[in-house]
Amino acid sequence: MDVQPLYGTLRQRRRPEDVAELLLPVLEGRLSPAELTTLRQAAAHSLRRGVWQYTAMLQTFRQPVGASRQVQTAAELFDMVPAPALRYEEAGEVEAFLQEVNPLIGKTVGRNNYRTDRLDRAAREAQGLDLSKRQYNKRFRAVRHLEEKLLTMLAEQRKVQFEQIAKSGLAHTLSYEEFAQDVDSAAFIAYYTARCNLRSEFTISGQQRPYDQVADMLFRRCAGRKPSAIAGWLGAAAVPASPSANWWAIAHVYPAPEVLAALNSQQQGELLGRWTTLLHEMATYLGHIWARNTFARETMVVKQGDDSSTWNAAAGSWNKARDAWMNLLYALGMEFVLEEMCFGKALRLMAADVVAWHYSAGQKLDPNTQVWATLPLPWEVFAGTARCTRAQVELACQQAGLDPLKSGWLAPRPHGVVPFRPTPELVHGVSVANPYLATVLKRHRYFSGKPTRPLGPEAAGNS
Incomplete structure (x- = not known):
């Protein structure tokens, strides 16, 4: 059974309905009538079956702008021809x-100071460079700009990676061989990843x-159990695993306790190591972002000048990694680690208008914000410059009126089964009924927080 089209969706942002459409021919003849009805409920809203057959939302994660233009400029100065097969979109x-x-100008990668790292005439002659000062300076500047572009690409690629982790864990890291071992497992991974990758709504x-x-x-097809509501994961016993289910691959996107219980100790340990390494990297990254900004920690409301997009992507990936790390501690019987080292969540920044909306509806600030503001910062705990224990977290949750277990601060978070709901057409988080109207609104910056462009015929013709 060819599951290559499903595998391709793991690195995209396809609508769950469209993934369900892809699943129908893959699972044909394998589903019971009731299961087929459930899958068709989602596929009925796919783009192929819709009136418009179109969406204004990107079907991929935002990708950094490549360096083809900068490479072409440098290549012309050096009388080189860039490799035709390369687009220079990868770092x-x-x-x-x-x-x-x-080496063509005697320059070391990373040495870009215009005053101290350029070669003078004597140094150029010593290296056999038959270039005038003007010719040399043009090449030096071109290479320096290209190296700066590379750093920008690496930073943007890291943001994209963290955004993918924040949404769907390690799903995008699965190889095709790992993904394709079992059809039912691949079907669940593809659909659940698409559901995880849904955009946030306003x-x-x-x-x-x-x-x-x-x-x-x-x-449930993977687990070999009859469909039933999930009461919660806390205290859940390991369930009989389907012998053919690919629990290793499923754990990359859905590290729930009963999935981790189906892994062997080596697999559990490997995932624990991967998530711990990611936590280390993310903690350092979060600390750098925090140092460059002046976030209002007590409220986490965005103010002018805050780099909210970078912070929220990193915070989301930290929380996803932290959840998986904590689930693995419980799966391995190592929850005693939390007694001495218990990293807190990283709260996302909220737009001021959303906070005002909460207050106008009679709601208050999310109590998790109070816990976040009370506990030591996660990167300080990871670096060993601050200490955060289970007792500290329990006290902070108690003061904020939260259950430390059910709120996910100290244990795997329980969840249930929600009804299927078609994916809304969103423009910067705002639902718009018509995808073509959504395209126009997006083009003219509506709901973006930026000055809007007029919707008149003249403006539309120039857009």
Whole structure:
């Protein structure tokens, strides 16, 4: 059974309905009538079956702008021809090009100071460079700009990676061989990943939860159990695992306790190591972002000048990694670690208008914010410059009126099964009924927080 189209969706942001459409021919003849009805409920809203057959929302994660223009400029100065097969959209391709051109002017990669790192006439002659000062300076500047572009690409790629982790864990790191071992497992992974990758909506009633009726049906096929509501993961015993289910792959996107219980100790240890390494990297990254900004820690409300997009992507990935790390501690019987080292969550920044909406509806600030503001910062705990224990977290949750277990501060968070809901067409989080109207509104910056462009015929013709 070819599951290559499903595998391709793991690194995209396809609508769950469109993934369900892809699942129908893959699971044909394998589903019971009830299961087929559940899957068709989602596929009925796919783009192929819709009136518009179109969405204004990108079907991929935002990708950094490549360096083809900068490479072309440098190549012309050095009388080189860039490799025709390369588009220089990957950092590795740009690095290889820089390793090739830097020696041509006697320059070391990373040495870009215009005053101290350029070669004078004597140094150029000593290295056999038959270049005038003007020719040399043009090449030096071109390479320096390309190296700056590479750093920007690496930073943007890291943000994209963290955004993917924040949404769907390690799903995008699965190889095709790992993914394709079992059809039912691949079906669940593809659909659940699409559900996890849903965009956030501008709302005060909470975001859609990814584990819906379709995901539950697909997961139960892997577990070999009859469909039933999940009462919660706390204290859940390991369930009989389907011998053919690919629990290792499923754990990359859905590290729930009963999934981790189906892994062997080596697999559990490997995932614990991967998530711990990611936590270390993310903690350092969060600390750097925090140092460059002046976030209002007591409220986490965005103010002018805050780099909210970078922070929220990193905070989301930290929380996802922390949840998986904590789930693995419990799976391995190592929850005693929390007694001495218990990293806190990282709260996302909230837009002021959303906070005002909460207050106008009679709601208060999220009590998790109070816990976040009370506990030591996660990167300080990871670096060993501050201490955060289970007792500290329990006290902070108690003061904020939160259950430390059910709120996810000290234990795997329970969840249930939510009804399937079609994916809304969003423009900067605001739901718009018509996808073509959504395209126009997006083009003219509506709901973006930026000055809008007029919608008149003249403006539309120039847009």
